[in-house]
Amino acid sequence: MQRNIDTLTKTIHKYLERNSLYVENPPWEIRKSDLGGFGVFAARSIETGELIFRDYPIILGPRAALTCPPLCVNCYGKDNLRPCEKKCGLKLCSDKCQNSSKHQKECKIVRQWQTRPIPEELSEKLGKVFSPIRAILLSDEDKKVVRCLKAHISDQHGFEVDVMKKVLYLDVKEDEEMFMRFVCCVMDANAFEVIVGSENNQSSVKGLYPLGSLANHSCTPNTIHVFDNNQHMIVRASTFIPKGTEIFHSYSRVIWGTPTRRFHLFRTKHFLCKCQRCEDPTEFGSYVSAILCKNCKTGKVIPIDPLIHNGKWQCEGCAESINKKDVAALSSLLGSTLNSFTNDDVEIMLKFITTKLATVVPENNETVVELKYKLIWILGHERGFTWTELSDDHLLAKEKFCGELLALLELLRLGQCKMRGLLLYELYCCHAEQKRRQAKAGSASKTSDKSLLLEAADILMYDVGAPPEIKKLWPDEIKLREQ
Numbered sequence: 001m002q003r004n005i006d007t008l009t010k011t012i013h014k015y016l017e018r019n020s021l022y023v024e025n026p027p028w029e030i031r032k033s034d035l036g037g038f039g040v041f042a043a044r045s046i047e048t049g050e051l052i053f054r055d056y057p058i059i060l061g062p063r064a065a066l067t068c069p070p071l072c073v074n075c076y077g078k079d080n081l082r083p084c085e086k087k088c089g090l091k092l093c094s095d096k097c098q099n100s101s102k103h104q105k106e107c108k109i110v111r112q113w114q115t116r117p118i119p120e121e122l123s124e125k126l127g128k129v130f131s132p133i134r135a136i137l138l139s140d141e142d143k144k145v146v147r148c149l150k151a152h153i154s155d156q157h158g159f160e161v162d163v164m165k166k167v168l169y170l171d172v173k174e175d176e177e178m179f180m181r182f183v184c185c186v187m188d189a190n191a192f193e194v195i196v197g198s199e200n201n202q203s204s205v206k207g208l209y210p211l212g213s214l215a216n217h218s219c220t221p222n223t224i225h226v227f228d229n230n231q232h233m234i235v236r237a238s239t240f241i242p243k244g245t246e247i248f249h250s251y252s253r254v255i256w257g258t259p260t261r262r263f264h265l266f267r268t269k270h271f272l273c274k275c276q277r278c279e280d281p282t283e284f285g286s287y288v289s290a291i292l293c294k295n296c297k298t299g300k301v302i303p304i305d306p307l308i309h310n311g312k313w314q315c316e317g318c319a320e321s322i323n324k325k326d327v328a329a330l331s332s333l334l335g336s337t338l339n340s341f342t343n344d345d346v347e348i349m350l351k352f353i354t355t356k357l358a359t360v361v362p363e364n365n366e367t368v369v370e371l372k373y374k375l376i377w378i379l380g381h382e383r384g385f386t387w388t389e390l391s392d393d394h395l396l397a398k399e400k401f402c403g404e405l406l407a408l409l410e411l412l413r414l415g416q417c418k419m420r421g422l423l424l425y426e427l428y429c430c431h432a433e434q435k436r437r438q439a440k441a442g443s444a445s446k447t448s449d450k451s452l453l454l455e456a457a458d459i460l461m462y463d464v465g466a467p468p469e470i471k472k473l474w475p476d477e478i479k480l481r482e483q
């Protein structure tokens with residue numbers, strides 16, 4: 001399909017209207033982007049925290065990753081899965097899901113395609129390659145929406161259809177196969193990871209959001225996106241966005257260093273980011289990708305030109321230069337050490353930060369940051385380290401890491417980003433626990449700073465995964481939507 005601004009704008013407006021999400025004079029508009037293709041731009045100035053748009057997934061389905069557990073194909077629950085009574089090969093978790101009209105349609109089409117029964121051991125495979133089948137059942141209008149989204153056409157995409165044909169022996173018609181292969185290319189270019197379910201029963205699935213898909217990437221995004229309990233995507237401004245500015249998501253992890261982010265973006269989204277943060281050898285003075293100089297021991301080694309693949313790196317202190325390969329070897333070693341730690345290795349991780357890591361990388365290096373973030377989620381949460389079990393030292397360590405990572409996010413100019421919301425809440429919980437302990441010991445009580453909680457509640461507004469204490473602070477109108 002010919003992609004131009006008028007067709008794209010009309011198609012997206014109509015899609016939002018069909019889903020009751022269109023608002024008159026929206027603060028966004030679709031335009032050609034200097035980055036190539038199209039993008040979403042601010043049609044007027046947008047204040048920090050302002051709602052930019054809501055979007056609804058045109059396709060939502062299980063993720064194919066091997067690490068994702070099998071899910072009910074209807075509600076994405078993980079428990080009580082059983083094969084469909086009509087033997088389509090999919091798994092469901094209840095009579096309600098079995099009898100849902102959505103499943104009835106999907107069940108029928110899979111049974112039509114079956115040339116032999118799908119054995120139970122292959123049922124999980126069918127669940128994981130199921131999203132493109134969903135696209136076949138879209139209305140013609142919705143198919144038109146999918147056709148106007150960017151597709152990365154290459155043989156690397158579409159393995160789902162190969163599994164359908166070669167492993168599950170589904171007899172798919174040629175035109176259906178072609179459309180499903182195209183849908184795989186569209187999903188790979190545009191799909192978001194979506195969290196469904198609440199607190200203790202969350203699953204990760206993938207969703208194609210037509211308007212959300214049109215926003216390009218920046219490593220310093222100006223938006224935050226969350227998903228509510230109806231799988232709507234809610235996009236708000238994480239910083240002030242002047243009129244005419246391009247609206248960006250981040251497709252990568254903001255705490256990764258430039259080589260890691262650029263590699264990830266290239267591998268998954270097939271482009272080399274050249275944003276302001278990627279261009280800056282110090283990443284706005286954060287030194288997230290820097291390592292320490294082996295020669296002078298204290299100088300920070302940074303890339304001379306971060307946009308040159310395999311270019312030289314140089315120490316800011318003694319000017320000693322290093323090959324990118326040596327930097328990459330150290331990063332990879334540190335990365336695998338980080339991955340080898342389990343939740344029980346808290347003491348080892350804490351020691352690793354202050355000993356080994358402190359001699360080879362600066363304090364904001366991505367490995368240090370990842371490790372601190374990992375510890376923040378263990379301390380106060382995991383078995384053996386819950387709030388009441390936590391030692392005073394561990395509580396202090398968690399509080400310190402929250403403060404350090406919040407300072408880093410500011411250096412990285414990330415505004416009211418999701419990670420800030422999560423860290424503010426964890427910091428608030430540290431203070432509340434300290435206050436409880438002081439009250440118990442009868443000593444002068446530390447005040448737990450309510451402003452941290454209020455700011456976290458504002459940043460994480462609408463997020464289905466937000467802690468209950470935060471949800472209580474949302475305006476009634478949003479609480480009602482959540483029910």
Ligand SMILES: C[S@@+](CC[C@H](N)C(=O)[O-])C[C@H]1O[C@@H](n2cnc3c(N)ncnc32)[C@H](O)[C@@H]1O
Pocket residue numbers: 033035036037038039149150189190213214215216217218269270271272273274275
């Ligand atoms: C989700 S789409 C974004 C919308 C897309 N520009 C379009 O025209 O529909 C993702 C694709 O847009 C392009 N893109 C997004 N951000 C980019 C960036 N910062 N630099 C270069 N290309 C980018 C890449 O081709 C990427 O795979």
